Structure formats: structure tokens, C-alpha cells
Amino acid sequence: MAKELTPRNENYAQWYNDLVIKADLAESSAVRGCMVIKPYGYAIWEKIQSILDGKFKKTGHSNAYFPLFIPKSFFSKEAAHVEGFAKECAVVTHYRLKIDEKTGEIIVDETAKLEEELIVRPTSETIIWNTYRKWIQSYRDLPILINQWANVVRWEMRPRLFLRTTEFLWQEGHTAHATEQEAVEETEKIINLYADFAENYMGVPVIKGRKTEEERFAGAVDTYAIEALMQDGKALQCGTSHFLGQNFAKAFDVKFTSKEGKLEHVWATSWGVSTRLMGALIMAHSDDNGLVLPPQLAPIQVVIIPIYKSGEDMQRVSETAEKIKEELEASGLTVKFDNRDTHKPGWKFSEYEMKGVPVRIAIGPRDLENNTVEIARRDTLEKQVVSRNSVDDVVRGLMEEIQQNIYRKSLDFRRNNTFMVDDWDEFKDIIENRPGFVLAHWDGTRETELKIKEETKATIRCIPFDAEIEKGKCIYTGNPSDKRVLFAIAY
């Protein structure tokens, strides 16, 4: 095989990096921390975008676009927000370059210094709420349900492709409501939408819950998150939905006249998922042979590879292959017939395994004689020879089955790596030696949370919505607790 990955059990981080490169998903760029998303990786992101966008629109949201730049002073307006976001960011200070007359080099034109620096948006609450002030006067102007697909920048000291990059792509929803209840409902609606997407499209089971104060979005009253478990036992936060209360409305003076004629501050939410989802998708399912993609998000769902020796063989095989391609496309599938004569079938097999194409069909002269084809599925690597006439049925069945199987496999993995722990030594041992999700009691204090983090690197990923009420003692202090929270080492 031309392309080999570092095995997962040897070096998981290296395996991930190898895979992103070798499956042609993305690569580092000349700008530190910024990545190039290559066509195959971007095609997956386009599928993610298109499905989510459909869901946002179906739930009444519209897209809009707000500026890339945010005046520096906007960050000072919301006290918690500035702490969280105004630090590691790209600062634009000048708006012109010029040629240095002495050296001939391009230099910054010092006469073109901005009066107020502009920050490349790390998130857009401030500029959007500054805009909403003009849009909202009356309860009739509410709700505002807007989403934006955009690039954002957060300066990243230890970048990793898709998982942590200085520039990343995302969507950010920003909604404005007349009542607290409506805003809370919106926050919940979106976290449920994200969970549905993660589970039914990405095939990644997630735990929905509330963030602790420590882990909350800077400026939020409450942050809901979905958390997934990767194959190395680490947690990956896949999406967040924030109930912002009236914080941004107060910071940007956004008031409305209610039905009762009273002047009130507007209630807000914001929510987002990013190209980080690509990291989750890659890490949740893939194996030492390469990417494993759920059919719902695969840019190529079926690849057909011809096996032939002579040109005559090739022509006969091609005819059948083209017919099968047509049939499958008529069934709504995305099919590639790889008839390149520059690569051998074995090379192609490895290539599409690396790229995670869910189903591979091979056709050779013997298949033509027997009226069969060979069908291989990427998730289990199983092969079967099926009759030519049943190809459409079998492949459509496999699309369903693979989608379900990889979800089930991930769910089994999570079940086998989720631990109910009541003892501090056991907690430390698990986190260190066989990391996974740990459900344990916590006394609810920031102090304890930080101490646990300090001693084990584990953080509270969320307080699961479906946590049962049970009496217990905090894993660290022994103080009383009424439900378990979800601990893990996080990406």
C-alpha cells in the first residue's frame, strides 16, 4: 500500500494527522495556525453546511452577513465577554502598505494608522448586537432569528488541523426575543437540532448537557453543549448553544416596547458549530486503513472500480459499470466510476479505503460471465459477491446499514468507556490509564472543579440533561451532591 498510517494504538495524535493529510482533507498553510481545506475535505464540510442550513431554515432562521472586523472598543462593553475573547486575536492596525524607497521592500505605511484598531471577529455577538439596536424598537420586530456562515479567528498557540486552528469556518446563530422563556426555548431547540445532526447524520452519539460556570461561554447566562467521546477516550465538544439573558442587550442598549407598552431589554441566544466537527467525524469512526464516513456525509457514496487486463475487457466492463452508475444515481446516490488507466485496481482499493468511501463495487471479466459484481463495505471491510440485478437493492440497503452500524459502533464504544465512579483513587486511575467519560458526583463548587482539573486534567464536560437525581458524595471533597456530572479529558 502506497499510503500507510501510523496505527492508532501506536500514536493516536500522529494517526489523526496522517489521516487528515493522506485522505486529502486539509493541510497546514504558510500562515501559522491557518489551514488549507482541500477539495475532498471541503466537500464533506459542504454536506455538513447544506444539511444544517436546511434545518436552520426549517426552524424559521434566515442567513445574513455581518462585518469581519469589530472595533476594539466593542469588546469592552460586555464585561465577561472581553475576558474570554479580546485576548488572543488578530489586530488590524493599518490600512495601507507602501514600497520603501530605499530598500524597494514592501512596508507598512505608518501614515495609514487606524484611529481605532479593528479586531478580526473571534465571534460576532458584539457587532451583531450593536446592529440589532437599530433593528429593534417594538415587540413586533421580534423574534429575530438570524444565522451567519463565516470565518472567525482566534489566535492559536498549539494548532491542530480542524480541531484547533487560528482561522476556522463556522456558523453562528444570533437570535433576539421578547421573553426569557422564548430565548430559553430557542437555546434548547438548537442544542437538540445539533444533537440530531451529530447522531443521525455524523453517526456520532452525544451527551447533551449544561456547562458549569467555569466552562460557560464568555457572556452567557447558560451554555448547553453536546459532547462526544473519541476513540482515544478524550471528549470533543461538538456544538454549543448559549442563553445570553439580557447581557448583550444591556451592553449594547437594545430595548423594545412590549405588548404592554413597557420598555424592556431584549433576550438573546447565540449558537455555533464549526469545522471542528470535521475533527469529530474523522476521529469517531476511522480506523488504521483510513477514513470511515457515514453515507449521509460522504461526497462519494459508491465507487466503481474496473478490473481488466486487455482493452477489450475494459470496454465490456465499462459498459456494465456505466449502467450500474446510472441505476444508482437514479436512486439518488453519488457514484464515481474510476476508470483511470494510470493506476492499478489495488492502488485504487487502498485510495478509496483511505478516503472512507462507504461502498466499493469491483467488476471484472469473470463477473461479466457470472452476471455478478463484488461489493465491499468500508465500515467492516466485508466483501460479498452479488447478482448483477440486485446491485441497486443491495447498495441502497448498505447505505442504511452502514449509517446505522457506525453509529451503533460508536455508541457501544462510548458505553464501554463510560464509568460510574465513586472513589477518588479510581477516578484518577481511570482518567490516567484508560480515559473515557466518567460520571461522578461533584459538590457544585468552582474550587473543587479547578482542583480536579489541576490534579487530573479532567474537566466537567457538562451536567447531563438526563442525569438522574441520586444522593451521593462529591468525588473530591465528599460533600453532598444530588447528581452525577460528566468528566473527561477534553480536546
Added chain:
Amino acid sequence: MAKELTPRNENYAQWYNDLVIKADLAESSAVRGCMVIKPYGYAIWEKIQSILDGKFKKTGHSNAYFPLFIPKSFFSKEAAHVEGFAKECAVVTHYRLKIDEKTGEIIVDETAKLEEELIVRPTSETIIWNTYRKWIQSYRDLPILINQWANVVRWEMRPRLFLRTTEFLWQEGHTAHATEQEAVEETEKIINLYADFAENYMGVPVIKGRKTEEERFAGAVDTYAIEALMQDGKALQCGTSHFLGQNFAKAFDVKFTSKEGKLEHVWATSWGVSTRLMGALIMAHSDDNGLVLPPQLAPIQVVIIPIYKSGEDMQRVSETAEKIKEELEASGLTVKFDNRDTHKPGWKFSEYEMKGVPVRIAIGPRDLENNTVEIARRDTLEKQVVSRNSVDDVVRGLMEEIQQNIYRKSLDFRRNNTFMVDDWDEFKDIIENRPGFVLAHWDGTRETELKIKEETKATIRCIPFDAEIEKGKCIYTGNPSDKRVLFAIAY
């Protein structure tokens, strides 16, 4: 009427600005030169994106994503390019802010100064060709046919919504080829694709042609453009496609081994259209009542407005309206039933006229009795009463008819405002007093071109591809010329 526009013949620029604001398309933001694209405006942009994206994919292109930032030194590598682009741009010099301990204000952290400044991309040739160097070794790696949907920044001193903004949205295609001929063919293919889009979707007739050296893209060997005539007689460049020769391949050292085993520089093209198209769309068709949209790009194609006095009326009208909505949606149309009780029918009529919805259906109790509805078309403002059963047929017919009519109207306007001119005084008179497209002879020199610009502000928009060969004398110098070129005052 609540919303009135400045009439076009009173102040065209003000009419345009009023319209963009009152039709809820976009507005200026708190960041000078940057706009907020509002949901209704963005919905039109999404239609533009989706149609173009489909056409790019159908012609073999894939999307990808390259970094927002470009290292300053990259701009020095292509001599012509630096002249054109490295000047008015946003320069990132620092990557951190901090709280000033004395004042409590947020300030730039001087210890976080970048070693090399980063430029917010004004266009991406440099970063992309720096990347292609790693992707291309052999003729087998070619062609590369990549497009990117992105935001770009060019510092703008006299911003105008959609037409000239510091940040704008666009697509930029960047292709790499083994031969000159293939690259030239790609350049042509794309300018034809753009022209097809402008004419058959936007309903805007365009002149295809080649730019003069003076007006060429910085770094291109040849620039093709499509030029449209706006209602005020000014030209708007709607899209460009550049044949870059081997300029960027040489600047970034991108070579490949040809089929014959020789090491050669790669041939390149780049091409783009931007949110400026929104400006063309608005200005080409709209009138003093508001926007006029071609059905192909209208986010709402049909609006249904109920006319009622009592709640009982409303209920009966609603039932019929909902049925008509279903019927039309089944025919693939986008329909809005505006059943808000907070606004009167007259207000709604004006509102959807302002927003350019192609067809309006009004239904009242009398219509129910007569089994009719009233149908109004936005382009001509004509109304007709039609039988309830023919609504679907009539509306589908109108979609075609309106699409064609606004194109025809624009084409007539252009015909009536295109002048063949052979006399310098006449040239000056037309440009000054009844601007439009002027077809005149030119001696082919940069000097003459600049002098004409200096004296009249008219520029050569393009040398039309279909210009007939005819002997003539330069309008300015009297020197010999073999074809007419297209002059106009440009946006």
C-alpha cells in the same frame, strides 16, 4: 405609502441608496466601508451562489478553502500584482490585546507583535500559488480546477453599498493547467459562464470583451470581462476572468514534468464575481416603486395577500390562499402567504413592490364569490383578474414572461443608449450629456486611453469579442484603427 424612494430622475445615486435600505437588502455597519447584508439581501445572494456553484461544479470545478491571511512578503513575488493589490489593504500587526493596568482600557499588547505582518486577502492568487507548488509535480496532477467562496478586503475610501465596500463576498476560481491553450480555453469558458448567468438568470444583457492593458488585472496576461449598462448610463463590470500565463507559476516556482518528461512552468487562470452583482441586479431593473427582481433570483416569487374585513372573511380567504400556495409550491415556486393582521393590504402591496416580488396574488371575499383572484406582476405593474382554476397556469406563465421581459427591457435600454461615434466633440457631448455605451475607434495606445479618461472620465470598458473589423480613425488622435472599442463612464 410609508416608504418612498427618491425618484431616479431626481437623484439616481440617492435612489439607489434609498432602495438598498428600504428594500431591506443591506446597510452600512459600525465599521467604515463594511456593510451588513440583511436577510432579504442575503437570500438573493444565496440564490446567486447556488446557481453559480452548480455551474462551476458541472464544468468540473471543486470548492476548497485557503487562509484569510497572506504573509506580506508574498505580495512582492509577482511584480505587477504588488502594484495593484498591496496598497489599500488591512494589515494585521499584532495577535493579542490586554487590559491597560492604569486605565482599565483594552489596548494592543506590544509584546505580541508579529514578526511578519499579515495582510487580509484582497484576492488569493499568492497564497494559492504558494500552495499549488506542493500539489503539482507531474502533468498527472493537472488540471487543478478549484473555486473558493470567501470574503475579501480592499480598503475603500468612497464606499457604496454592494458596489464598493471594504469587505465583500465573492467567489474566486484558481486553475492550473499543463498548456497555454487549455488555460486560455478555461478563461473563455468562464467568461461565457458568467455571461450566461448575467443574461439568463439576472436578466442583465452584457458585452463580453477583453480589457486593455491599462484596465487589466494586476498580474494577468489577459483579462476578459462582462460589462453591463445601468439605467443612469454608467457601465458596471459584472465579472472578470483572467488568463495569468505563467506569471504566478514563475513567481512561486510552480513547475511540472510534462508528458514528454520536460520540466515546465504551469499555466494559470483566475476569475471572480462578487456581491457587486447585487448592485448590478438592483440598478438594471428597479424603478421608482422599488426593486424589480427576475423570478430566477427572487427569494419570494409569489406573495399572496388576503383582503378581508371580518374574521370570518379572513378564514374563508385563508383556506383558498393556502390551497393556492400548495398548488404553486407543488409547481416548484416559492410562495409567501402574508396573513399578518398587523398590516393593511395597501401597506403590504407597497412592501412587496418595494421588495420586487415578481407576482402578487390578492384574494378577497368577492373573489371567492366569483371564483377568481387578482394577479399583479411587478415588472409592468399590470393587474388581471383570472379564474381560480387557472392560477397555477397563469403564474407559471408569468414567471417565464417576467424573466424574459425584464431582460428584453434592459436590452432595449442598452440598444437605445449605445452610440456609434466618430467625432470627438460628439463623443464628449454624449459622455457628458447622455451617457451610455459609446463604440468608437481607438488607436490602441495607453497614452490616448489615459488622455480620453482625463478629459471625459470615460474609460475603455472592453474590446468586444464580437467587434467587427472595420477601418477607422481613432476618435482622439485620428490614427488608424481596425475596430471599435467600448467606452463608458464606469462604476
